[in-house]
Amino acid sequence: MLTPQWVSVLAQPIAIDDLLAYLLAALQLPEEEQRIFDIGGADQVSYGDLMREYARQRSLPRLMVRVPVLTPRLSSLWLGLVTPLYARIGRKIVDSIRHPTIVRDASALCTFPIRPMGMREAIARALRNEDREFAQTRWSDALSASGAIQNLAGVRFGSRLVDSRSVHVPVPPAVAFLPIRRIGGTTGWYYGDWLWRMRGFIDLLCGGVGVRRGRRDPERLQVGDTVDWWRVETIEPDRRLRLAAEMTLPGRAWLEFEVTSNSAGGSWIRQTAIFDPVGLSGLAYWYLIYPLHQMIFAGMLRGIARACHGQHGG
Numbered sequence: 001m002l003t004p005q006w007v008s009v010l011a012q013p014i015a016i017d018d019l020l021a022y023l024l025a026a027l028q029l030p031e032e033e034q035r036i037f038d039i040g041g042a043d044q045v046s047y048g049d050l051m052r053e054y055a056r057q058r059s060l061p062r063l064m065v066r067v068p069v070l071t072p073r074l075s076s077l078w079l080g081l082v083t084p085l086y087a088r089i090g091r092k093i094v095d096s097i098r099h100p101t102i103v104r105d106a107s108a109l110c111t112f113p114i115r116p117m118g119m120r121e122a123i124a125r126a127l128r129n130e131d132r133e134f135a136q137t138r139w140s141d142a143l144s145a146s147g148a149i150q151n152l153a154g155v156r157f158g159s160r161l162v163d164s165r166s167v168h169v170p171v172p173p174a175v176a177f178l179p180i181r182r183i184g185g186t187t188g189w190y191y192g193d194w195l196w197r198m199r200g201f202i203d204l205l206c207g208g209v210g211v212r213r214g215r216r217d218p219e220r221l222q223v224g225d226t227v228d229w230w231r232v233e234t235i236e237p238d239r240r241l242r243l244a245a246e247m248t249l250p251g252r253a254w255l256e257f258e259v260t261s262n263s264a265g266g267s268w269i270r271q272t273a274i275f276d277p278v279g280l281s282g283l284a285y286w287y288l289i290y291p292l293h294q295m296i297f298a299g300m301l302r303g304i305a306r307a308c309h310g311q312h313g314g
Contacts, residue, residue, distance in 0.1 A: 165297065177259045222235065
């Protein structure tokens with residue numbers, strides 16, 4: 001990975017938990033002790049050290065090569081390419097981190113009963129929190145509160161890439177959820193089953209699980225069940241199903257279905273594919289197969305809608 005010279009600049013990053021602890025403790029200070037304190041974590045490290053430690057904890061092999069030609073503008077454009085940051089925001093960040101930001105006045109350690117954690121623990125805790133918050137996220141909550149149903153095609157939310165679409169079906173949620181509950185196994189995926197089988201064969205060649213596992217039960221699902229090369233991560237009867245991919249991928253992937261009732265009658269089915277890419281190979285994978293995903297996922301949702309009509313008619 002090519003990096004500019006400023007990755008060797010020292011900083012003293014502080015964990016969010018420690019920052020909040022300092023802010024809460026500051027509320028208890030007597031008025032005569034109100035002043036400005038320098039606060040920071042336990043370690044003085046370079047930005048390169050931060051990147052290497054994050055890569056280590058995410059199991060991302062990285063070789064950093066510093067070059068003198070990456071100006072702040074070029075650096076900001078590079079940040080815009082490989083991170084969720086917009087280039088203009090990246091430029092401001094780059095301009096600021098070219099200067100050391102370390103604690104020069106240690107009086108905060110004498111005034112507050114807080115001992116900040118080190119860099120490794122802070123990064124580990126941040127990653128755990130990120131994964132836990134993601135497990136509790138509904139992507140429909142991130143959509144417009146106006147009630148308009150949006151389709152999101154390859155949009156980035158933080159480090160994740162999201163492809164979401166929806167369809168209205170004239171059946172109640174319990175009926176709309178039936179084809180979703182039966183997905184995979186002998187039922188198939190409602191569109192392009194031969195493409196799924198081909199992808200499963202490729203996964204087997206790469207040492208993955210393929211699609212041979214099928215399902216435990218053709219009608220019922222519970223958390224932890226396998227569905228071909230997916231595993232049930234979340235299920236709320238007649239409402240929500242989230243599958244976590246166990247195929248060989250340069251990242252992590254989820255497929256989520258959510259059913260909501262509509263005031264005009266019927267239900268909305270929202271299908272969301274979520275991908276958490278690992279490095280540039282993950283980004284390249286997403287964008288190279290994105291047209292195929294568009295076709296497969298759109299066809300799948302149409303197939304589910306047709307199955308809903310069939311259930312209703314039956």
